[in-house]
Amino acid sequence: MAVFADPEDTETRALHDYADFNGKCVLEIGCGDGRLTWRYADRAASVVAIDPKAEDIEIALEDCPEELRHKIEFRVARLEELEIPAEKFDLALLSWSL
Amino acid sequence: MVHALEKIQQLLQTDGILLDMHPTNEPAAIAVRLREQLIPAGWLNESDDYVEYEWADEALQHVVDDRRFARERVGTFEFVWHADTLNDLRTYLAEEWQNASIDEMTAGRIEELLKLPVHDKEILLSEAIRIARYRRVGTR
Numbered sequence: 001m002a003v004f005a006d007p008e009d010t011e012t013r014a015l016h017d018y019a020d021f022n023g024k025c026v027l028e029i030g031c032g033d034g035r036l037t038w039r040y041a042d043r044a045a046s047v048v049a050i051d052p053k054a055e056d057i058e059i060a061l062e063d064c065p066e067e068l069r070h071k072i073e074f075r076v077a078r079l080e081e082l083e084i085p086a087e088k089f090d091l092a093l094l095s096w097s098l
Numbered sequence: 099m100v101h102a103l104e105k106i107q108q109l110l111q112t113d114g115i116l117l118d119m120h121p122t123n124e125p126a127a128i129a130v131r132l133r134e135q136l137i138p139a140g141w142l143n144e145s146d147d148y149v150e151y152e153w154a155d156e157a158l159q160h161v162v163d164d165r166r167f168a169r170e171r172v173g174t175f176e177f178v179w180h181a182d183t184l185n186d187l188r189t190y191l192a193e194e195w196q197n198a199s200i201d202e203m204t205a206g207r208i209e210e211l212l213k214l215p216v217h218d219k220e221i222l223l224s225e226a227i228r229i230a231r232y233r234r235v236g237t238r
Contacts, residue, residue: 002182003190014175094118
């Protein structure tokens with residue numbers, strides 16, 4: 001199958017144009033298979049990436065680049081049931097997920 | 099959706115940033131590119147997503163009106179999928195975008211254009227994405 005999503009990287013450029021990820025603690029809601037996570041996590045201090053679909057998180061864990069593994073925590077979770085102390089994050093990212 | 103945004107407000111530090119990206123409520127456009135020429139072929143049919151995008155916009159407006167977040171910047175960009183054949187695109191949609199379909203008229207137009215004797219050609223599916231940055235304001 002030859003379908004390529006956003007080979008122009010327009011989404012990544014928009015992402016970095018709208019937010020500075022450098023040194024930030026990021027919460028990504030609806031991370032899916034990590035498609036977007038890889039595009040900013042190198043700049044972030046830490047990332048908690050959640051998605052309710054276990055099979056997508058499984059793919060994300062498999063695909064996670066070695067150099068990012070220490071800073072990304074993937075969780076199978078819905079936002080409503082996330083148990084994390086208040087005011088933990090600098091930046092929350094809703095990616096096609098609200 | 100408003101409850102989700104209230105939860106995000108709790109999790110963000112004071113002055114924390116919420117970045118939201120989601121498609122607009124306009125249908126995704128399908129075109130065929132023949133070398134440098136882009137020829138419209140139709141629109142993608144989606145059964146229910148657009149209603150959800152409108153709800154998302156309403157929920158975001160609600161938390162702005164409620165002074166939980168301040169909208170700092172908003173814009174749109176085009177997210178484009180490139181497919182070599184109609185079959186490729188339909189297979190992709192079946193796997194990744196289950197509630198979307200291409201009607202027969204649009205499919206016929208695509209096939210017609212792809213049959214033209216041009217070497218460099220492809221199908222482009224373009225969706226307008228709204229991106230907005232909000233800053234947390236107010237107390238929890």
